[in-house]
Amino acid sequence: MTDTATAVFRINGTLQGPVVDILGQFLPELKALPREQAYDRTLDDLGLLTRCFQIFRKERSRFRYVLVDERRRPVSEDNVPLSCGRTLAEVIAMVVRTAAKRYFRRKLSPAAARAELEAEEARAAQRSPADELYDAIKAYLLHEWQVPLVPAYSEMDPALVRRVGAKILDCREADTLARLIADPDAPVQPMADEETQAATTPITFAVPFVSPFAPAAKAPVMPVAPVVHPRTASLDDVLTPDHQRLRAEAFTQTLLDPEVRAILPNADQIVRIGDVLRGVGGLPATALVEGLGLRKDQLAVMLMVAQDCIGSTVFGRLFGPRADPELVARIVERARLRGIGPTTEVIECAIFMRGVFARFGHRSRRD
Numbered sequence: 001m002t003d004t005a006t007a008v009f010r011i012n013g014t015l016q017g018p019v020v021d022i023l024g025q026f027l028p029e030l031k032a033l034p035r036e037q038a039y040d041r042t043l044d045d046l047g048l049l050t051r052c053f054q055i056f057r058k059e060r061s062r063f064r065y066v067l068v069d070e071r072r073r074p075v076s077e078d079n080v081p082l083s084c085g086r087t088l089a090e091v092i093a094m095v096v097r098t099a100a101k102r103y104f105r106r107k108l109s110p111a112a113a114r115a116e117l118e119a120e121e122a123r124a125a126q127r128s129p130a131d132e133l134y135d136a137i138k139a140y141l142l143h144e145w146q147v148p149l150v151p152a153y154s155e156m157d158p159a160l161v162r163r164v165g166a167k168i169l170d171c172r173e174a175d176t177l178a179r180l181i182a183d184p185d186a187p188v189q190p191m192a193d194e195e196t197q198a199a200t201t202p203i204t205f206a207v208p209f210v211s212p213f214a215p216a217a218k219a220p221v222m223p224v225a226p227v228v229h230p231r232t233a234s235l236d237d238v239l240t241p242d243h244q245r246l247r248a249e250a251f252t253q254t255l256l257d258p259e260v261r262a263i264l265p266n267a268d269q270i271v272r273i274g275d276v277l278r279g280v281g282g283l284p285a286t287a288l289v290e291g292l293g294l295r296k297d298q299l300a301v302m303l304m305v306a307q308d309c310i311g312s313t314v315f316g317r318l319f320g321p322r323a324d325p326e327l328v329a330r331i332v333e334r335a336r337l338r339g340i341g342p343t344t345e346v347i348e349c350a351i352f353m354r355g356v357f358a359r360f361g362h363r364s365r366r367d
Contacts, residue, residue: 004258004261004262006085007084007085007086007258008094010083010084011086011091011094012039014084015039015095016038018065018066019063019066020035020038020039021035022059022063023052023055023056024038025062026055026059027048027051027052027055029048030042030048030052043095043098043099043102044099044106046103046147046150046151049095049099049147050144050147050148053092053144053147056144067082067088068082068083069081069083070083070085075088079345081259086258086259086262087259089142089345089347090259090262090347092142092143093141093142093143093347096141096142096143096144096146096147097138097141099150100134100137100138100141100146100150101134101138103151103154104129104130104133104150104153104154105128105131107130107151107154108128108129108130108133108154132158133153133154133156133157133158133161135158136158136159136161136162137158137161137168139351140161140165140166140168140169140351140354142169142351143169145172148174149174149177152174152177152181153168153177155181156181160181160184163184164180164184165354165355165357166351166352166354166355167180167184167188167355168180169351170188171188176188229293229341229342229343231295232289232294232295232342233294233296233299235285235286235289237250237296238250238251238285238289238296238299239282239285240282242282243282244281244282244321245280245281245321246277246278246279246280246281246282246285247278248274248275248278250296251274251277251296254297254300255267255270255273255300257297259346260297260300260301260346263301263305263346263347263350264300264301264304265304265305265307265308266308273300273304276303276304276307276312276315277300277303277304280303280319281319281320281321281322281323282321283323283328284318284319284320284323284328285299285319287325287328287329287332288302288303288332291329291332291333291335291336292332292335292336292340292341293341293342294342294349295342297346298342298344301346301349301350301353302349302350302352302353303319305349305354306318306319306353306356306357309353309354309357310357331356334356335352338352340352
């Protein structure tokens with residue numbers, strides 16, 4: 001099996017076994033289910049899944065023998081890799097996405113859901129509305145507090161999801177989400193919830209979206225001092241000797257990192273990824289690295305996500321050798337405002353980039 005398949009296999013085995021057993025001690029309705037069906041039934045019951053997450057956060061010490069790293073040492077942070085190779089935050093996102101996908105199919109494509117139970121191939125030939133919505137929103141399904149919002153997500157059109165982008169993560173309450181759906185261009189005012197914020201690691205972007213292709217502002221973009229950090233990528237390492245383009249070979253080990261592969265669009269297409277990186281100009285790469293202090297993994301993820309959102313043609317104009325420095329500078333400025341820097345998780349970098357280009361949709365699929 002691939003690294004990803006192996007990780008998912010191990011995660012599912014743990015969730016279906018030890019995790020269900022521990023949760024059953026607190027949830028009689030879960031314990032009453034046949035053990036081999038408990039996990040699937042939980043994914044199909046958003047209320048039960050929400051209660052499971054609440055028990056997990058409240059009784060986390062009970063899971064100490066499950067939450068361990070590859071050396072069997074206890075893991076207390078959500079962003080530290082577990083023995084399966086994934087972080088707890090990634091596992092939670094996987095569960096939330098699976099539950100949401102099932103709900104979307106039951107509500108939006110019931111015939112497809114029934115066919116899937118009989119034969120996955122019967123459904124694969126044509127994409128359903130549920131699949132379209134899931135593909136649009138999956139990058140933003142990250143936290144357990146989103147589970148109760150899945151029914152509200154199912155009311156959204158995929159085009160609307162792509163339009164609002166990462167603003168979805170500002171909507172922690174159904175009322176806030178409803179206001180966003182009613183007026184996608186209005187800035188979101190997230191509700192304060194100290195208890196929820198303490199239990200999760202939310203990613204909030206309070207700055208309204210401004211297209212990087214909007215007319216230039218009257219005041220010029222002011223240059224900013226380079227961000228210096230020990231893990232910031234070395235320009236001499238990632239650029240060709242003449243500093244005119246990215247050197248794709250510098251990212252070979254980075255692209256093998258499981259965390260990076262889990263986020264990269266089309267991670268298995270290594271040759272294509274290399275071609276995209278090789279087409280990035282030295283000036284935009286330098287602006288991103290120096291302006292934000294990016295690590296190599298962050299730089300690769302942000303560039304590949306941008307290419308996935310806007311397609312090869314627009315990507316070349318924005319990040320190629322002849323890129324407009326002002327447009328890149330404005331992206332860097334917006335990233336700084338949203339806290340993107342050398343210590344930012346790669347998933348947050350990906351979400352930021354999808355938020356910037358949300359209105360373009362996934363144009364690379366049509367290039």
